[in-house]
Amino acid sequence: MKNMMEVKDLTFTYSGASEPSLKAISLPVEKNKVTALIGPSGCGKSTLLRGMNRIHDLYPGHRYEGAINLLNADEKAYTNILDIKKEAELIRLRQRVGMIFQKPTPFPMTIFENIAYGLRLSGVKKRTELQEVVEQSLRDAALWEEAKDRLSHDARGLSGGQQQRLCIARAIALKPEVILFDEPTSALDPISTLAIEEMISVLREQYSICIVTHNMQQAARISDYTGFMYLGEMIEFDQTDTIFMKPSQKQTEDYISGRFG
Amino acid sequence: MRLIMNRVFIVFSTFAALVGLIFLGWILFTLFSKGLQGLSFDVFTKDLIEGGLRNVIVGQIMMSGIATLIGIPVGILAGIYLQEYGANSRSTEFLRDLSDVMMSAPSIVVGTFVYAIIVVPTGHTSGWAGVLALFILMVPIIVRTTDDMLNLVPIELREAGIAIGASKYHVTMNIVVRYAKAGILTGILLAFARVVGETAPLIYTSGSSEFWSTDLTGTFPSLTVSIYNLATMPDDQMVQLGWTGAFLLTTMVLIINLLGRYASNKKRSK
Amino acid sequence: MELFFRKIAQLSASLVFVILAATTIVLYLSAKPAIEEFGVKFLFESRWGEEEKVELSPTELSDLESLEADKGAPINDDFIEDDDDFIMDDEDFITDDDMEFGDNKSRVVYGALVPIVGTVFSTLIAMLFSVPIAMGIAVFLSEIAPGALAKPVGIAIELLASIPSIIYGMWGLFYFGPFIAGLFGGNTVSLLVAGLVLGIMVIPFMAALSRDAITTVPDMLKESAYAMGATKLEVIKDVVFPYARSGIIGSIILSFGRALGETMAVAFVIGGVYQFAGKVTDPTNSIPVVLANSFAESSGLSLSVLFYLALILFVLSFIVIASAKVYFLRKK
Numbered sequence A: 001m002k003n004m005m006e007v008k009d010l011t012f013t014y015s016g017a018s019e020p021s022l023k024a025i026s027l028p029v030e031k032n033k034v035t036a037l038i039g040p041s042g043c044g045k046s047t048l049l050r051g052m053n054r055i056h057d058l059y060p061g062h063r064y065e066g067a068i069n070l071l072n073a074d075e076k077a078y079t080n081i082l083d084i085k086k087e088a089e090l091i092r093l094r095q096r097v098g099m100i101f102q103k104p105t106p107f108p109m110t111i112f113e114n115i116a117y118g119l120r121l122s123g124v125k126k127r128t129e130l131q132e133v134v135e136q137s138l139r140d141a142a143l144w145e146e147a148k149d150r151l152s153h154d155a156r157g158l159s160g161g162q163q164q165r166l167c168i169a170r171a172i173a174l175k176p177e178v179i180l181f182d183e184p185t186s187a188l189d190p191i192s193t194l195a196i197e198e199m200i201s202v203l204r205e206q207y208s209i210c211i212v213t214h215n216m217q218q219a220a221r222i223s224d225y226t227g228f229m230y231l232g233e234m235i236e237f238d239q240t241d242t243i244f245m246k247p248s249q250k251q252t253e254d255y256i257s258g259r260f261g
Numbered sequence B: 001m002r003l004i005m006n007r008v009f010i011v012f013s014t015f016a017a018l019v020g021l022i023f024l025g026w027i028l029f030t031l032f033s034k035g036l037q038g039l040s041f042d043v044f045t046k047d048l049i050e051g052g053l054r055n056v057i058v059g060q061i062m063m064s065g066i067a068t069l070i071g072i073p074v075g076i077l078a079g080i081y082l083q084e085y086g087a088n089s090r091s092t093e094f095l096r097d098l099s100d101v102m103m104s105a106p107s108i109v110v111g112t113f114v115y116a117i118i119v120v121p122t123g124h125t126s127g128w129a130g131v132l133a134l135f136i137l138m139v140p141i142i143v144r145t146t147d148d149m150l151n152l153v154p155i156e157l158r159e160a161g162i163a164i165g166a167s168k169y170h171v172t173m174n175i176v177v178r179y180a181k182a183g184i185l186t187g188i189l190l191a192f193a194r195v196v197g198e199t200a201p202l203i204y205t206s207g208s209s210e211f212w213s214t215d216l217t218g219t220f221p222s223l224t225v226s227i228y229n230l231a232t233m234p235d236d237q238m239v240q241l242g243w244t245g246a247f248l249l250t251t252m253v254l255i256i257n258l259l260g261r262y263a264s265n266k267k268r269s270k
Numbered sequence C: 001m002e003l004f005f006r007k008i009a010q011l012s013a014s015l016v017f018v019i020l021a022a023t024t025i026v027l028y029l030s031a032k033p034a035i036e037e038f039g040v041k042f043l044f045e046s047r048w049g050e051e052e053k054v055e056l057s058p059t060e061l062s063d064l065e066s067l068e069a070d071k072g073a074p075i076n077d078d079f080i081e082d083d084d085d086f087i088m089d090d091e092d093f094i095t096d097d098d099m100e101f102g103d104n105k106s107r108v109v110y111g112a113l114v115p116i117v118g119t120v121f122s123t124l125i126a127m128l129f130s131v132p133i134a135m136g137i138a139v140f141l142s143e144i145a146p147g148a149l150a151k152p153v154g155i156a157i158e159l160l161a162s163i164p165s166i167i168y169g170m171w172g173l174f175y176f177g178p179f180i181a182g183l184f185g186g187n188t189v190s191l192l193v194a195g196l197v198l199g200i201m202v203i204p205f206m207a208a209l210s211r212d213a214i215t216t217v218p219d220m221l222k223e224s225a226y227a228m229g230a231t232k233l234e235v236i237k238d239v240v241f242p243y244a245r246s247g248i249i250g251s252i253i254l255s256f257g258r259a260l261g262e263t264m265a266v267a268f269v270i271g272g273v274y275q276f277a278g279k280v281t282d283p284t285n286s287i288p289v290v291l292a293n294s295f296a297e298s299s300g301l302s303l304s305v306l307f308y309l310a311l312i313l314f315v316l317s318f319i320v321i322a323s324a325k326v327y328f329l330r331k332k
Helices: A045-051 A087-096 A111-121 A127-140 A144-150 A160-172 A190-203 A216-222 A240-245 A250-256 B002-037 B041-045 B054-085 B090-103 B107-122 B127-151 B155-163 B168-179 B181-196 B223-231 B236-269 C002-044 C058-075 C077-081 C083-105 C113-144 C147-160 C165-184 C191-214 C219-226 C232-243 C245-261 C287-294 C300-331
Strands: A003-013 A022-030 A034-038 A063-071 A078-080 A097-100 A178-182 A208-212 A225-230 A233-239 C048-053 C106-110
Touching: A003 A045, A003 A208, A022 A034, A022 A045, A022 A208, A022 A225, A022 A233, A034 A045, A034 A216, A045 A178, A045 A208, A087 A097, A087 B002, A097 A160, A111 A127, A111 A160, A127 A144, A127 A160, A144 A160, A160 A178, A160 A190, A190 A208, A190 A216, A216 A240, A225 A240, A225 A250, A233 A240, A233 A250, A240 A250, B002 B236, B002 C113, B002 C147, B002 C165, B002 C191, B002 C232, B041 B054, B041 B236, B054 B090, B054 B127, B054 B168, B054 B181, B054 B223, B054 B236, B054 C002, B090 B127, B090 C002, B090 C300, B107 B127, B107 C002, B107 C245, B107 C287, B107 C300, B127 B181, B127 C002, B155 B168, B168 B181, B168 C002, B181 B236, B223 B236, B223 C165, B236 C147, B236 C165, C002 C106, C002 C113, C002 C300, C106 C300, C113 C147, C113 C191, C113 C232, C113 C245, C113 C287, C113 C300, C147 C191, C165 C191, C191 C245, C219 C232, C232 C245, C245 C300, C287 C300
Parallel strands: A034 A208, A034 A225, A097 A178, A178 A208
Antiparallel strands: A003 A022, A003 A063, A063 A078, A225 A233, C048 C106
């Protein structure tokens, strides 16, 4: 079982849309690897990512067909997350599949509370346990040194890059199995971007990662596998080197070489 | 437990919304059913003394209209000054705050003020006193919307205007104000809707008259003040006329509001 | 042209200041006779328009006593030693005083306490009633209702906020008052009815403003809380409200200010009598209503008293609005 997640023949239609936004997409997310999704704006890569923790369900009326399988904790079988109906299980799913957004989203509370928030939601009350996890998460997100003296300050006082690392720390505090990154560096400067990229390659050792980016160099730098999407279809999926060096599809080649998109 | 709390919360919010809407629906229902009952041609052709509302409706619109006509240039100019000329100095901020305070001042206090400066010296209520009270209520609203709307105009537009050699005055009037025109128009309509329904500041400034009058120097017919008087009379017929007046007033206010909304939507869709 | 335009714009802007300053000054000048007559005690006096014999109040009395005692002590030792004598002297003193002032023995007393208490309580009832409902509506419109429902209801709420207050008052008098009296007993016009009508009147205003504040919360921020496994309640409680806090509190204060100075919605239903409401279902009075009802038959001192009341209301609402401004400014 080397795949943590498997999207199989997923067709997704937004509420009120006549055409599906994703057409029979398949995508494996291998364990402890970085899988990148690239493609021009509107190709459906973010839509796909947002299906993988079912954040789409906040807005009623859309339709899923197909399957998104998530490896069970015992690593013996998969569960189709699209079968989840109960709210409690959806909540559990979102704790197992974390998400980082296009812009930093610090909650309006202190740095400490931001990271402890997920744990508090799942019922952890003990101060020492919270402190431990907060420190470890901040260390993993390479933010501990900068933040340790201001844990009780409002998180919105951090710089943009620090805020994004805080959001990563907040996600890994819950010990998810998969982390979804939705263009995590699109709002950041080059230096902060580099810091996030380095962190992702470290996080790979413990987590399975799926990242959407429209920066092709970024995909080339940090990912093991790359999927190229266009108009709601998965045009090509392969090892990153293959996609960038010798793609098998004409469209992929055109996109990679900058002829469109 | 968390999920139960969540359900309880959603049910509570929905319920609260429902309660609020029921009361508001009740008011509208009452207004329409009572108001339509008394609606007839006579209401528009006869004056209050003969059991119609013609003079008071015209009086109300005249006072509000004149207040608006004076209020528009003053309010817009003041808004332009705050946004284009006094940008960000302390005194501008101070004026802006004062204008907001005035916008929220109790309308009855404005009436008191006008009573003291006009009605007491002249010895009688008059249309002009009513106009002045409404004018005072109106100006800060126009100032605020003009200020806000001009604030939305991109700074590049002003720079581009200056860059081709236009004077500040030209840039302001021909580019900035033109760009914000629809928003300002909406502001004016909303301000008019707000003052046309005012009662408290008119009770002892314009007073109200049962007779036809277009002479603003004397006591002037007012729809809202008449509604207040009619509704508290023991005679059922008078009360009915009050409801009809209330219905007409509300309809007028709602239509003006919808117009204002339409004006700003039209702009957005462009 | 350029300069002229600039000057005239500046003049218009200054007009706002001039009007506000003039209002304060004119109200103060018109209220001056009353202020001089009653001073700060006006705020704590519950009688209105009652004639009273001029008697010295106990405090004045004791002031005079001690004055007398001070004067008397060094000169006349007997005065202090003999208690009976002291009291006798005291009574003598009062009689002397009455004779001295002759004609001025009675005066009309005005006090603002009844309308002040009525205003404050009716506003508080209004807030207690409207805040939870308005917040419910705001949350419902922005977070719960599907878009197809939220939009028309939202527009309806905004339109309702524009309905003239006199309509609310009329409805209160003929329908809501009897309804409440049927429910809780008591009068069809009362403090309770006035407070509730005021509350219903500010609900759309408060709900629309709060909804606007809530919709400024970025979707992505809410999604990231949901992505942590939060429920809707938790997202609203921990993320939405804290994020939109200043806007929401501002909307509550502005509504408070509006309820405080509202005349017409209250005039029909509060009763307009100068007495405290022993129970919430009793009629009482409020400052704007006193103002609305009493100008026609007032002159001289009784008129000046009304200006004093107006000045109090003006200052009160000024404080409320200024505090809202401070909150709004904090956000920037």
